[in-house]
Amino acid sequence: VFGTLHTSTAASTVDRVIDQFPADRQDQIRMMLSVSLKGVIAQTAMQTGAKLGMCSLNDDLIRLVKERVIDPVEAYQKCVEKSDLESRLRVAGFSLP
Numbered sequence: 001v002f003g004t005l006h007t008s009t010a011a012s013t014v015d016r017v018i019d020q021f022p023a024d025r026q027d028q029i030r031m032m033l034s035v036s037l038k039g040v041i042a043q044t045a046m047q048t049g050a051k052l053g054m055c056s057l058n059d060d061l062i063r064l065v066k067e068r069v070i071d072p073v074e075a076y077q078k079c080v081e082k083s084d085l086e087s088r089l090r091v092a093g094f095s096l097p
Helices: 010-021 021-047 057-066 072-078 081-089
Strands: none
Touching: 010 021, 010 072, 057 072, 072 081
16 A cells, blocks of 8 residues: 555655644654554564564464364454454364354
């Protein structure tokens, strides 16, 4: 989506997004966007750092289901990325009611 903004740098893309909001709301939008981007970056660092012991919430939920610590329904209720968890459960041989 950001690619369609016709900007040449990440910083100018963020500026373009923030500029779409009224001036009196831009500080709030800037803060909300920064928190979201931190989350995206942290998630990517966890996924690429698996060999160092890092894992995402879905990674750990799948592990707990496989170890029979929790059932698939409980894992599904706790996860944020439901479609990802659902497909990973199916691949691992578990199903949801």
